Amino acid sequence: xxxxxxxxxxxxxxxxxxxxxxxxxxxxALERARIVARKLEEGIHRxxxxxxxxxxxxxxxxxxxxxxxLEGAPGLGKTQLVRTLSSLVGGSFSxxxxxxxxxxxxxxxxxxxxxxxxxxxxMKYRPGPIFANLVLADEINRATPKTQSALLEAMAERTVxxxxxxxxxxxxxxxxxxxxxxxxxxxFTLPEAQLDRFLMKLVLTMPKLATLAAIGARAEEPExxxxxTTPEELLDxxxxxxSIPAARHVELYAxxxxxxxxxxxxxxxxxxxxxxxxxMACARVQxxxxxxxxxxxxxxxxxxxxxxxxxxxxxxxxxxxxxxADHFIDLALAASPVE
Amino acid sequence: MSQQRQRDLRVVVAAARxxxxxxxxxxxxxxxxxWVVVAAAVVGAxxxxxxxxxxxxxxxxxAAVALGFFVVSAMVGFAVLVLLGxxxxxxxxxxxxxxDQALSLREVVASGFAFERDGRHGVLxxxxxxAAHVAVEGFRPTKHFALPRLRPRPRALALGLGLAxxxxxxxxxxxxxxxxxxxxxxxxxxxxxxxxxxxxxELERGRGAEARDEREARDRDRDGRSEAKGSSRxxxxxxxxxxxxxxxxxxxxxxxxxxxxxxxxxxSATRDAAREAAALRAALxxxxxxxxxxxxxxxxxxxxxxPSGRGERSSEAARDAADAMRELARQLRERExxxxxxxxxxxxxxxxxxEAVARTRSLESGGGEQRELAQRLAEALSRAGEALGAGDxxxxxxxxxxxxxRAAELEAAxxxxxxxxxxxxxMLQAAGALGRSMQMAMAGxxxxxxxxxxSMGMAMMGMDGEGERAGAGAGAGEGAGKGMDRGAxxxxxxxxxxAMGMGGDPTGRPGxxxxxxxxxxxxxxxxxxxxxxxxDRVEVSEGDQAVLAIQGMGQNAEPTKEYRNVFxxxxxxxxxxxxxxxxxxAQRQVVRRxxxxxxxxxxxxxxx
Numbered sequence: 001x002x003x004x005x006x007x008x009x010x011x012x013x014x015x016x017x018x019x020x021x022x023x024x025x026x027x028x029a030l031e032r033a034r035i036v037a038r039k040l041e042e043g044i045h046r047x048x049x050x051x052x053x054x055x056x057x058x059x060x061x062x063x064x065x066x067x068x069x070l071e072g073a074p075g076l077g078k079t080q081l082v083r084t085l086s087s088l089v090g091g092s093f094s095x096x097x098x099x100x101x102x103x104x105x106x107x108x109x110x111x112x113x114x115x116x117x118x119x120x121x122x123m124k125y126r127p128g129p130i131f132a133n134l135v136l137a138d139e140i141n142r143a144t145p146k147t148q149s150a151l152l153e154a155m156a157e158r159t160v161x162x163x164x165x166x167x168x169x170x171x172x173x174x175x176x177x178x179x180x181x182x183x184x185x186x187x188f189t190l191p192e193a194q195l196d197r198f199l200m201k202l203v204l205t206m207p208k209l210a211t212l213a214a215i216g217a218r219a220e221e222p223e224x225x226x227x228x229t230t231p232e233e234l235l236d237x238x239x240x241x242x243s244i245p246a247a248r249h250v251e252l253y254a255x256x257x258x259x260x261x262x263x264x265x266x267x268x269x270x271x272x273x274x275x276x277x278x279x280m281a282c283a284r285v286q287x288x289x290x291x292x293x294x295x296x297x298x299x300x301x302x303x304x305x306x307x308x309x310x311x312x313x314x315x316x317x318x319x320x321x322x323x324x325a326d327h328f329i330d331l332a333l334a335a336s337p338v339e
Numbered sequence: 340m341s342q343q344r345q346r347d348l349r350v351v352v353a354a355a356r357x358x359x360x361x362x363x364x365x366x367x368x369x370x371x372x373x374w375v376v377v378a379a380a381v382v383g384a385x386x387x388x389x390x391x392x393x394x395x396x397x398x399x400x401x402a403a404v405a406l407g408f409f410v411v412s413a414m415v416g417f418a419v420l421v422l423l424g425x426x427x428x429x430x431x432x433x434x435x436x437x438x439d440q441a442l443s444l445r446e447v448v449a450s451g452f453a454f455e456r457d458g459r460h461g462v463l464x465x466x467x468x469x470a471a472h473v474a475v476e477g478f479r480p481t482k483h484f485a486l487p488r489l490r491p492r493p494r495a496l497a498l499g500l501g502l503a504x505x506x507x508x509x510x511x512x513x514x515x516x517x518x519x520x521x522x523x524x525x526x527x528x529x530x531x532x533x534x535x536x537x538x539x540x541e542l543e544r545g546r547g548a549e550a551r552d553e554r555e556a557r558d559r560d561r562d563g564r565s566e567a568k569g570s571s572r573x574x575x576x577x578x579x580x581x582x583x584x585x586x587x588x589x590x591x592x593x594x595x596x597x598x599x600x601x602x603x604x605x606x607s608a609t610r611d612a613a614r615e616a617a618a619l620r621a622a623l624x625x626x627x628x629x630x631x632x633x634x635x636x637x638x639x640x641x642x643x644x645x646p647s648g649r650g651e652r653s654s655e656a657a658r659d660a661a662d663a664m665r666e667l668a669r670q671l672r673e674r675e676x677x678x679x680x681x682x683x684x685x686x687x688x689x690x691x692x693x694e695a696v697a698r699t700r701s702l703e704s705g706g707g708e709q710r711e712l713a714q715r716l717a718e719a720l721s722r723a724g725e726a727l728g729a730g731d732x733x734x735x736x737x738x739x740x741x742x743x744x745r746a747a748e749l750e751a752a753x754x755x756x757x758x759x760x761x762x763x764x765x766m767l768q769a770a771g772a773l774g775r776s777m778q779m780a781m782a783g784x785x786x787x788x789x790x791x792x793x794s795m796g797m798a799m800m801g802m803d804g805e806g807e808r809a810g811a812g813a814g815a816g817e818g819a820g821k822g823m824d825r826g827a828x829x830x831x832x833x834x835x836x837x838a839m840g841m842g843g844d845p846t847g848r849p850g851x852x853x854x855x856x857x858x859x860x861x862x863x864x865x866x867x868x869x870x871x872x873x874x875d876r877v878e879v880s881e882g883d884q885a886v887l888a889i890q891g892m893g894q895n896a897e898p899t900k901e902y903r904n905v906f907x908x909x910x911x912x913x914x915x916x917x918x919x920x921x922x923x924x925a926q927r928q929v930v931r932r933x934x935x936x937x938x939x940x941x942x943x944x945x946x947x
Contacts, residue, residue, distance in 0.1 A: 294464070
C-alpha cells in the first residue's frame with residue numbers, strides 16, 4: 001500500500017469514525033508512519049552508500065523529534081546525509097559551519113538598524129540559520145562554548161530569545177551536529193550538560209570495501225531525491241510515535257538501565273533522567289518501524305548505545321584502561337533485569 | 340477483546356509458566372546434580388561419625404548403611420534440587436516473554452499480557468492485546484518448551500558411580516575391621532571360639548530338654564509352679580548361652596575388647612548363679628540342723644578350700660532336712676500313741692519347728708524359684724508348729740510330712756541348678772581358653788617378646804586348672820564362684836609370671852616340660868617348664884597349687900624385666916583378689932603374705 005493510498009484511507013476512516021472504529025484509524029496512522037520512515041530510509045540510501053545503522057538511527061531520531069550528534073572523520077558523508085534528509089523531508093534547510101570566531105548572533109540572528117519607508121530608523125530582527133526545519137551544525141566543536149550554548153539552548157527549548165523576545169523555531173526542528181574527533185587543536189569540547197541535549201550520538205565508521213568501491217565508482221554528485229513527506233506529515237508521524245504505549249516492565253527496564261550506568265566506579269557521571277525519556281522515545285520509533293503497537297525491551301536495547309553513548313562521563317581509570325562508553329553500556333545492559 | 344480471549348491468554352501464560360517450572364527443575368537437576376552426588380557421597384562416607392555400629396554388628400552392615408545413606412541423601416538432594424528449581428520458576432510476565440522468545444517475537448505476548456494485567460485498555464493497548472492473542476493461538480508449551488534430558492553423560496555417570504563406590508568403602512568402616520586388619524584372629528582364637536560356641540549349644544540343648552520336661556510337668560501340675568521354676572532356670576541358661584555365643588562371635592570378628600567384655604559378663608553371671616546355689620545348700624543344712632534329728636554334715640556353711648564332694652554334701656544336707664522332718668513326724672505319731680509324757684518333748688519340738696521356720700524364712704530372700712519353694716516349706720512348718728502347739732500331734736505330723744515333700748522339691752531344684760552349673764563350668768573352661776588365646780594374640784600385637792607370651796600362657800593355664808577343677812567338682816556351685824575369684828588371683832599371678840620371664844606354651848595349653856606338672860589341670864605328661872624347686876612334683880590341693888608353684892618357680896629364676904616396671908600392672912588385681920571374701924579364709928593370709936613379700940622394697944623383693 002502506497003502512502004497516498006494510506007492517506008486516502010485515513011481520511012476516509014477519519015470521516016467515518018463511527019463505522020470504522022478507532023482501531024482502524026490508529027492502524028492506518030501507524031501504517032502511514034511506517035511508510036514515511038521506510039521512504040526516508042530508502043531515499044537516504046539512494047545517496048548514501050553503507051552506514052545502515054547511521055541512516056536508520058537518523059530516521060529514528062527524526063521521527064522521535066530529537067537531535068543527532070554525528071561523529072566521524074572528514075569525508076564519511078555527514079553533510080551529505082543531512083542534506084539528503086532535508087531534501088526528503090521537504091522543509092527548510094540551513095547549514096552552519098562552526099568556527100572559532102562564530103558568534104551566537106550568527107546562529108540565532110540579530111537585530112539590524114534599517115530605514116523604514118518613512119525614512120525613520122528602526123531595529124529589525126533578522127533570523128539566523130537556526131530557524132529552519134533541518135539544521136546542519138557542522139563541526140560544532142570548533143565554535144566557542146558561548147556559541148555552542150546558543151545552539152544547544154535552541155535545541156532544548158525550541159525557542160530563541162533575542163532582545164528579550166522569545167522566537168520559536170519552526171516545526172519540525174531537527175539539528176544534526178557533526179564533530180571531528182581527529183583534530184584536537186583549536187577545538188572546544190562540548191560540555192557534558194549540553195551533550196545531553198542530543199537525542200543520540202552516531203558514529204560514522206569507515207565503509208567496507210564494497211561500499212567504498214561503489215562510492216568511488218560514482219562519477220557525479222548524486223541528485224538530491226525528491227521530498228517523500230512534508231513537515232506537517234512529519235509532525236503527525238511524530239505524534240503517532242509518541243502515542244505508542246509501553247508496558248510497565250519496559251518503562252522500569254529503561255529506568256534500571258539508566259541507573260545501571262551509574263554503577264561502575266570508572267564512570268564519573270552516568271546517564272541523566274533525560275536519557276530515560278530519550279530511550280523510550282527512540283524505542284517507540286523502533287516498535288513502530290517493527291510493526292508493533294507496543295514498545296519492547298529489545299527496542300530499548302537496540303537504541304541503548306546510541307542514546308547513552310554521549311551521556312556517560314568516564315573517569316580517568318576508564319580512559320587509562322582504554323575503555324569507552326559502549327563498554328559500560330554493555331555492562332549496564334547485562335546488569336539490568338527485565339523484572 | 341472478549342473476556343474469553345483474555346482468559347485464554349492468561350491460561351496459555353499460566354501453562355507456559357508451569358512448563359517452564361518443570362524445565363527449571365530439570366535444568367537445576369542437570370546442572371547441579373553432580374554436586375548432590377558429591378554431597379551424598381560425603382554423607383555416606385561420614386556414616387561412622389554419626390551412625391557408629393555396635394561391635395557385634397556384621398561387617399557388611401557398615402557398607403549397607405553407608406550405601407543406604409548415599410542413596411537416600413542423593414534422592415533427597417535431587418528432590419530438593421527439583422523443588423528449588425521449580426521455586427525459581429519465572430514470573431507470569433517472564434513466561435510471556437519466554438513465549439515471545441519461543442515464537443521469535445518481540446514482546447508481542449508479553450506486552451499484551453502486561454496491558455491486560457495492568458488494566459490498560461486504550462486503543463493501542465487493545466491492539467497489542469489482540470496481537471498477543473493471535474500470537475498464542477496454537478501455542479503448545481509442551482511443544483515449544485522441551486524438557487531437558489536427564490540422562491547423564493557417560494563421564495558424569497562414571498563419576499557418580501565412582502563416588503558411590505568410594506563413599507561405600509569409606510562408610511563401611513567397622514570398629515572390628517581395623518582390629519582384624521591390624522591383628523586378625525588367630526587359629527587358636529577361632530578354635531577356642533568354636534569350642535565355646537559348642538558348649539553354649541550344649542547348654543541350650545539342655546535348656547530344650549528342660550523345656551520339654553517343663554511341658555510335661557505342666558501337664559501334671561496345673562497350678563503353674565513348674566512353669567515358674569522352669570522359666571527361671573531356662574532364662575538363666577539362655578542368658579549364659581547368649582553371652583557365650585556373643586563372646587565367641589566377637590572373638591571371630593577380631594573384636595577382642597568386646598569378647599573380653601562378654602567373657603567378663605559371662606563370669607559374673609556364673610558367679611551369681613553359684614552363690615545362689617551355695618546359699619540354698621547352706622540353708623537346707625541349717626534347717627536340718629534346727630530340727631536336730633541328725634547332726635548336720637561336717638564343714639558347715641563356710642566353704643572349705645577343697646571343693647570336692649561339696650555337691651554331695653549339699654545333696655546330703657537336703658536329704659537330712661527332709662529326713663529330719665519325716666523322723667519328727669514319726670516321733671510325733673509315736674508320742675500320740677503314748678499320751679501323758681508329751682509336755683516336755685512337745686516344747687522342744689515346738690522350738691525346733693520355730694527355728695526351722697526361721698531358717699526357712701531366710702531362704703525367701705533368694706531367687707524367684709527358691710523363694711516360692713521356701714514359702715511353701717515355711718508354711719508347712721508353721722502349720723506343723725501350730726498343730727503341735729494346739730496338741731494336735733497327728734496334724735503336726737501330716738504338716739511335717741508335707742514339709743518334707745517341699746524340702747524334697749527344694750532339693751530337686753537345687754540338684755537341677757547343680758547340673759546346670761556343671762554345664763556352665765564346662766563352658767567356662769572353654770571361655771578361659773578363649774580368653775587366654777586372645778590375650779596371647781593381643782600381647783603379640785603389642786610387641787611383647789615370645790618369652791612374655793609363653794609366660795602369660797603358662798600363667799593363664801593355672802587359672803584354667805582352677806576353673807576346670809571348679810566345674811568338675813561335685814560342689815560345682817560354690818566351686819565355680821571360688822574359681823572365678825581365683826581367676827582374678829590367677830591374673831595377678833600371670834602378671835607376676837610374665838615379670839619373671841617364665842616360658843610356656845604360647846597357645847595357652849599346658850606346657851610340655853621334661854617333667855610333667857604334678858597337678859591335674861593339664862594333659863597327662865604336660866607340665867610347666869620351670870627351673871629350680873618347681874620341677875619337683877607338687878601334691879597340693881586346689882587353691883594352694885598356684886601359690887606353691889609360684890613360690891617354687893621363683894627359686895633360681897632370672898627375671899627378664901625390671902620388676903618395678905611390671906609390679907603396678909598386677910598390684911590392683913592382687914588387692915582386689917585379697918579383699919574378696921570368696922577367697923578361702925584359710926588361704927587369705929598366704930596370698931597376702933605373698934603379695935606383701937613381692938612388693939617393691941618388700942622383705943624378699945624379687946625373690947618371694
